[in-house]
Amino acid sequence: MEDNHTSHSPDESEDQKNSTRRNFLKNLGLAGVGVATGAAALYSGHIFEAKKEVSGDQKVLLTQDGKLVQVDSLEIKAMEKTGVALHEMEGREGIPGRRWVMVTDLSKCRNARKCISACQDAHQLRPEQYHMNTLQMQDTPGTAPYNMPKNCQHCDNPPCVAVCPVDATYKRQDGIVLIDNVRCIGCRFCMAACPYSARIFNWIEPKDAATHLDQEYNVELNVPQKVGTISKCLFSADRLREGKLPYCVEACPNGVYYFGDENEDAVTNGTTKETVRLSKLLRDNAGYQLMPELGTKPRVYFLPPKNRLFPFEAATETTPEKV
Amino acid sequence: MNMDDNKLTLEKITSDLTHHIRINKGFLIWMGFLTVSLLVCLYAYSIQLKTGLGVAGIRDYVTWGMYLANFVFFVAASLIGMLISAVLGLIGMKWLTPITRIAETIAVAFAAVAGLVIVSDMGRPERLAYVFLYGRPQSPILWDVTVITTYFVLSLLLLFLPLIADMAIIHRKADSLPSWLKPVYKVLSLNFTDNPAQNKIINRAIRILLILLIPAALSIHTVTSWLFAVTSRAGWDSTVFGPYFVSGAFVAGSAAVIIAMFFFRKNYKLQDYLTDLHFNNMGKVLATVSLVYLYFNFNEFLVPGYKLKRADAIHLQELFAGKDAILFWVVQIGGLILPILFMLFRRFRKPLPIMFISIAVLIAAWFKRYIIVVPTQEHPFLPIQHVPQNFIHYSPTLIETLISVAPFILVLIIITLISKFFPVIPLHETARERGIEHIKFD
Numbered sequence: 001m002e003d004n005h006t007s008h009s010p011d012e013s014e015d016q017k018n019s020t021r022r023n024f025l026k027n028l029g030l031a032g033v034g035v036a037t038g039a040a041a042l043y044s045g046h047i048f049e050a051k052k053e054v055s056g057d058q059k060v061l062l063t064q065d066g067k068l069v070q071v072d073s074l075e076i077k078a079m080e081k082t083g084v085a086l087h088e089m090e091g092r093e094g095i096p097g098r099r100w101v102m103v104t105d106l107s108k109c110r111n112a113r114k115c116i117s118a119c120q121d122a123h124q125l126r127p128e129q130y131h132m133n134t135l136q137m138q139d140t141p142g143t144a145p146y147n148m149p150k151n152c153q154h155c156d157n158p159p160c161v162a163v164c165p166v167d168a169t170y171k172r173q174d175g176i177v178l179i180d181n182v183r184c185i186g187c188r189f190c191m192a193a194c195p196y197s198a199r200i201f202n203w204i205e206p207k208d209a210a211t212h213l214d215q216e217y218n219v220e221l222n223v224p225q226k227v228g229t230i231s232k233c234l235f236s237a238d239r240l241r242e243g244k245l246p247y248c249v250e251a252c253p254n255g256v257y258y259f260g261d262e263n264e265d266a267v268t269n270g271t272t273k274e275t276v277r278l279s280k281l282l283r284d285n286a287g288y289q290l291m292p293e294l295g296t297k298p299r300v301y302f303l304p305p306k307n308r309l310f311p312f313e314a315a316t317e318t319t320p321e322k323v
Numbered sequence: 324m325n326m327d328d329n330k331l332t333l334e335k336i337t338s339d340l341t342h343h344i345r346i347n348k349g350f351l352i353w354m355g356f357l358t359v360s361l362l363v364c365l366y367a368y369s370i371q372l373k374t375g376l377g378v379a380g381i382r383d384y385v386t387w388g389m390y391l392a393n394f395v396f397f398v399a400a401s402l403i404g405m406l407i408s409a410v411l412g413l414i415g416m417k418w419l420t421p422i423t424r425i426a427e428t429i430a431v432a433f434a435a436v437a438g439l440v441i442v443s444d445m446g447r448p449e450r451l452a453y454v455f456l457y458g459r460p461q462s463p464i465l466w467d468v469t470v471i472t473t474y475f476v477l478s479l480l481l482l483f484l485p486l487i488a489d490m491a492i493i494h495r496k497a498d499s500l501p502s503w504l505k506p507v508y509k510v511l512s513l514n515f516t517d518n519p520a521q522n523k524i525i526n527r528a529i530r531i532l533l534i535l536l537i538p539a540a541l542s543i544h545t546v547t548s549w550l551f552a553v554t555s556r557a558g559w560d561s562t563v564f565g566p567y568f569v570s571g572a573f574v575a576g577s578a579a580v581i582i583a584m585f586f587f588r589k590n591y592k593l594q595d596y597l598t599d600l601h602f603n604n605m606g607k608v609l610a611t612v613s614l615v616y617l618y619f620n621f622n623e624f625l626v627p628g629y630k631l632k633r634a635d636a637i638h639l640q641e642l643f644a645g646k647d648a649i650l651f652w653v654v655q656i657g658g659l660i661l662p663i664l665f666m667l668f669r670r671f672r673k674p675l676p677i678m679f680i681s682i683a684v685l686i687a688a689w690f691k692r693y694i695i696v697v698p699t700q701e702h703p704f705l706p707i708q709h710v711p712q713n714f715i716h717y718s719p720t721l722i723e724t725l726i727s728v729a730p731f732i733l734v735l736i737i738i739t740l741i742s743k744f745f746p747v748i749p750l751h752e753t754a755r756e757r758g759i760e761h762i763k764f765d
Contacts, residue, residue, distance in 0.1 A: 128710050129383075133708070159553075159554065162462070163461075163462050163463065164459065164462055165454055165459060166456075166459065184447065185445055185447045185454065186376065186446015186447040187445055187464060188387065188444075191383070192387060192550075192700070193553070193554045195555050195704050197383075197704070197707070201386060201446065202375070202446070203376050203382065204374060204375045205375065228445075228447040291704060294555050320710065320711050321711060322711040322712060323377070323713070
C-alpha cells in the first residue's frame, strides 16, 4: 500500500485511503448483518410455518441409544441412506444397552458338534476352521475327562484388541469383540496374543470364495471371508441384531448353551428356550471363567462338568484333511 | 603398526583403500549370481502373493514361523552399528577406526531389509499403508515401525557423514577411479575442503548421532522382543526378554562384522589396515557379548525351569528333551558355549579361525530365533484338537524357505554395492590417525 502513493503527500493519502476503506468495511458489515438477519428471520418463519402442520398422531420410537421418544407422525421421515459407512459404524458400536454373555454347561455337552457345523455354515468356514471347537479336556490325570466347547471368550480386557496395529479387531459397547476383515492386514499378532487359541486365519482362498464375490461384506457375520485375514467367533452379532440367539446356541441338541444380556441378568437356553437368571445360574452351579488369572475378563462362563448327563467318550470323529 | 606405516603418504592410503572401486569380472559374476538368486526367490514370493500365506507351513497354531524368526534375526544383526560405533566408539577405542564403516554398512543393510522381511509375513501386504493410516499407538507393532525407521535413518546418516570427507579426497586424489564415478563423488562430497569449520560441524553431527543411536538401537530390539513378551504364552511371557534379545543381537552382529572383515580384507587386499590385532580384538568383543548372552540364557531357562509351572514345564520339556531338543542343544552348545571356550585362546582369534567361529555363531543365531519363535506356539494353553496334522507341527515349505532366503541375498547385494563403490575403511580418519594433519586440496 505505502509504495503506491505518488502525487499526494504520504500522510494525506494514507488518511484518505484508510477512511474510505473503513467506511467501506463498515457498510459491508452493516449490509452483511442485514442480510443475515433477514435470512434468519425468513428461515425461522419457514420453520414456524412447517411446525404448524401437526397431525396430533404421536408415535413412540426407540432411538439408537436406547431411549423411548414421542414423535409426531408427520415428522417421521425415512432415514437417509448412508450406505456401508453407517452399517460399519453400527457394526463397530454394537447394540446399545446390551452386555452379551454366554454360559456353557459342561455337564451337558456330549460332543454332538452340531454347534460347530451350524457355525461353519453361517460363516463360510472350511471343516478345519473353527470359531467354535469342542475340545476333549482332562485337567489333571486324576480328574474326570469332559467335553469343552470353546469359542472366543469376548474378553472385557482383550489381549488381541490391545495388540492390533490397525484397529481391525475391536471391542464393542455390547461386549462383543469383532474383526473387520476389510481393515485387517494379516499380521496375526492377535493370534499370538490370544491365550484361548480362539482365532483362525484364512491361509488360502476361503471356502467357495468365487461364489461369494458379489456379496456385500457384513462385519457382524464376517462374511464373505477374505484370504489373508483373521476370523473368529462373533457371538453371532448379526443374529443378535435380529433378536435371535446365536447359530451355535440354537443348533445345540443337548441344552449346553445359555445366551443373554448381563444387564438384564437373564440368559436363555438355546435348546429348551427356558430363560433363567444369570446370577442365580452361575451361583447355583459354581460357574467359572477360563483362565481368569490372566486378567482377560472373559464374557463366557462355564458350568463345571458335574453329574454329567452323558458318559465321556473319546473323540472318534476324523480330523479334517491336510490344508 | 610400526613407524613406517605411520609415514604412509595420503596418496598411498588413498590408493590402498580405493583401488577396489572399479567394475571387474569378479564383481559382475557375484552380482549376477545374487540377482538371479533374488529373482528365483521373488518368483516364490509372487506365488505367495497370488495364493496366500498358505503356501508357507504356518497354520492357525504356529502362526508365526520362519518369516518372523527371520525378522527378529535381521533386526538383531542391525544392532551392531550401535555397539561398535556408538558404545565402543564413544568410550574412545582407537583401534575401531577401520571397522566402523563395516559395522555401519551392516547396520544399514540389515535395518533396511528388516522392514521388508516383515512384509513377507503379512497376509495382506497391500494394506501396509494402513499401519500409518489407522495405526493404534497401543500396539507394539507401531512402536516397532517407529523405532526401526528412526534407527535406519540415524544409521544411514552415520554411514554418510564420515563419507563426505572421503568423497572429497577420492574425487581429487584417486587416479584409478572410473571416470563416470568422479562426478558422483564430487556431488556427495558437498564441497568439503577439510577446513576447520566444516570438520567441526561434521564431528559435532556425528557425535550427536552416536548418542542418539544408543537409545534408538536399544529400542528396536527391546520393542521387537516385546512382540513376544507382551503375550502370556509360556516361553514368551518373560521380563528379561528385552536385554535377552539385545545381548543376543550383539552376538549375531559381532559375528557378522568379523565375517565381513575377513572377506573385505581378503578380496580388497586390506591386510595392512585390517590386521590380526583387529580380529583379535573383535574376537574379544564377540566373546564378551556371548558371555553376557549366556548369562541371560541362564536366567531365561533356569528360573522357569526351577518353578515348572504347567505351561512352562511342557515348553521346557520339549526344548530340553523333546522334539526340539537336538536343535536346541546344538544351538546352545555349538553356537554359544563352545565358541566362548575357543575364543578364550588367542590362537582362535586369528583371522581364519575367528571367521569360522563367527559363521557358526551367526548360523546358530538364526536358529536361536527360530527356537524362540516356533516351539512356544506348538504348546498353547488349550489342547490342539480336530485339526489336520500340519496344524499341530510346523514344518517350513520350500516356497517359504526361498522367501526367507531373499532378504539375505538383498543384504548381500546392499553390502556388496556399498563396499564396492565406497572405501570400506574410513579414508579421512585413517589419514588423520597416520599423522596427515591437514589435507591440501588444489
